[in-house]
Amino acid sequence: MEHVDHILIVDDDREIRELVGNYLKKNGLRVSLAADGRQMRAFLEGNTVDLIVLDIMMPGDDGLRLCRELRVGRHKTTPVLMLTARNEETDRIVGLEMGADDYLTKPFSARELLARINAVLRRARMLPPNLQISESSRLIGFGQWRLDTSARHLLDASDTLIALSGAEYRLLRVFLDHPQRVLSREQLLNLTQGREADIFDRSIDLLVSRLRQRLRDDAREPMYIKTVRSEGYVFSLPVQLLESPA
Numbered sequence: 001m002e003h004v005d006h007i008l009i010v011d012d013d014r015e016i017r018e019l020v021g022n023y024l025k026k027n028g029l030r031v032s033l034a035a036d037g038r039q040m041r042a043f044l045e046g047n048t049v050d051l052i053v054l055d056i057m058m059p060g061d062d063g064l065r066l067c068r069e070l071r072v073g074r075h076k077t078t079p080v081l082m083l084t085a086r087n088e089e090t091d092r093i094v095g096l097e098m099g100a101d102d103y104l105t106k107p108f109s110a111r112e113l114l115a116r117i118n119a120v121l122r123r124a125r126m127l128p129p130n131l132q133i134s135e136s137s138r139l140i141g142f143g144q145w146r147l148d149t150s151a152r153h154l155l156d157a158s159d160t161l162i163a164l165s166g167a168e169y170r171l172l173r174v175f176l177d178h179p180q181r182v183l184s185r186e187q188l189l190n191l192t193q194g195r196e197a198d199i200f201d202r203s204i205d206l207l208v209s210r211l212r213q214r215l216r217d218d219a220r221e222p223m224y225i226k227t228v229r230s231e232g233y234v235f236s237l238p239v240q241l242l243e244s245p246a
Helices: 014-026 037-046 063-070 089-098 110-125 166-177 185-193 203-214
Strands: 006-010 030-034 051-055 080-085 102-106 139-142 145-148 153-155 161-163 225-228 232-235 240-242
Touching: 006 014, 006 037, 014 030, 014 110, 030 037, 037 063, 051 063, 051 110, 063 080, 063 089, 080 089, 080 110, 089 203, 102 110, 145 166, 166 185, 166 203, 166 232, 185 203, 185 232, 203 225
Parallel strands: 006 030, 006 051, 051 080, 080 102
Antiparallel strands: 139 145, 139 240, 145 153, 153 161, 225 232
């Protein structure tokens, strides 16, 4: 039986929930609705979804708090697309820092939302061709770390497991596939998210910051991901393909 993507829309505006929900259903998606964080939690207790559309401006627990909650729970790998007010750049930045996979500013068209949802789902399920590091080895070693490409998590020298979000994993794979090579922000955005950057797009910088935190890499004197002024970033250590884990 063919899989139908299941989308959860979390927005306190009933009209937006229903209009968007009906549009997505007409375009072949399965849709569930929640008016706030309480309804979202109750629904996710007994259901799984492929993507969550999460409004930031809601009474009670706002979308930023809910996104942070999702990223440390059992739904930590579920893609999140955040809805933000047009002029609230700070919310968009914080949302990306919390682990959102993409954002869309209000007001928006249902067609644009559908396009963004499909793009995020594609990125979550497959790596671009340039990221196809030989999967005969499921472990990639660099410095004191190993990346398990099957489970999509990091292991440190003492075998402590560090979980990665989908966006963090894709960015790390780009760096590991192009070690010791300067990559511009535009290249990184295109390779990880399949879209071009605009002049105000800071999503790659925020994602690099999150990945550095996972790698315990000091941004002031980084060992792994170094900033090249006016050019971009470079993964400075060599990469080694290791044997598959037992």
